[in-house]
Amino acid sequence: MLSRAFAGLLALSALPIASASAIPHGQAILNTDEITSSPLLQESEATDANTLIRPTWFESALLARRMLALSPSGVVSTIFPDPIPPSSRTPASVAGLPIGLREYIADCDTSLPEDLSHGDNGDPTILALRVATTFKNIGAGSNLSLELDWWDHVDKAIPVYPGLPWSPAALPRITLFGYLDPLPQLSNQKAAALEKCFLRSHPDAKVWLPGAPGSPHASFWARLIVTQVYWIGGFGDVQQIGWMNVTEWKGIGRWESAAGVGDGRGWEDVRLPGEKSEDSI
Ligand SMILES: *[C@@H]1O[C@H](CO)[C@@H](O)[C@H](O)[C@H]1NC(C)=O
C-alpha cells in the first residue's frame, strides 16, 4: 500500500519541471518561464515549482474524495421558503434567498447498515437538528449544496508560486449539490457503527445523537445524495476548475476505484496540500 500511495504522490507532484512549460500561461500569476529561470530559485523552491503540473480530472476527483473523507464540517446552503409562513419569526424579505450555515458532516457511508449503504459513493452523512434553519428550509422543500474547503491548511501548504505568499485561494474547495435523504430510524445495534464513525470527528455530538437521553434537540440521521460536483482545485493554470464527472466522484473508494473509473487508485493514494499527519484517518 505504501508504494501505491507513493506512486499517487509522484503522479501529483513529482513530474519533471521541464513539462511545466506545457501548461497554458493564460491565468498564471507568474509564468513558468519566469519561475524556472529565476536566479532566486533555490532548490527547495524548485520542488515547489513541481506543483505547477496540473492534476488530471481523475486525480482532482481523488483529491476531492479525500477532502470529503477528512472534512468534519462544511457550509450547507439552502433556500428560505417563498413566501415565508406567516407564523414564522423569519423576516418576510428573505423569502427565496439562500442561507449558508456550517453543519457537522462525516464520510460514513461504509458504516451504514448494509441495506442502506450506497457502497461508499461519496454521499456525506449529516446529523440533522430539527430546530436548525438548514433543516427547516429543507423540510419546507429546499434542496441543498454543501461546500467544503481546505483553507485552514494554508499555513502548512507550500506556496504554489515561489515569491507569492501563502494563498488560501490556491487551495481546493468543492461544492456538492443534491438533496437530503433522511435515514429511517435505526435500532441501537444498527446505529452503533454509524455513531462510532460520526463521533470520531464529532465527540461532542454524542449529546444530541438521535435518541440520546436528555438531548437538548431532536435530531435525525440523513445523507446528502450528491447529484453534481463543482471543483475549484486552486489557481486555474495549475489546477482543474469546473464540473466534476459525477460517475468518477461516486466510483472512487478509499483503496481503489470501481471498475472502469480512472486508473483504479483510491483517495488513500493522494495527499492534499499541507496535510498534517494527524489528518490521516
Ligand atoms: C430537488 O432535487 C430533486 C432531485 O434532484 C428535484 O427533482 C427537485 O426538482 C428539486 N427541488 C427543487 C425545489 O429544486
Ligand SMILES: *[C@@H]1O[C@H](CO)[C@@H](O)[C@H](O)[C@H]1NC(C)=O
Ligand atoms: C465520466 O467517467 C466515466 C468513468 O470514467 C466515463 O465512462 C464517462 O465517459 C465520463 N463522462 C464524461 C461526460 O466524461
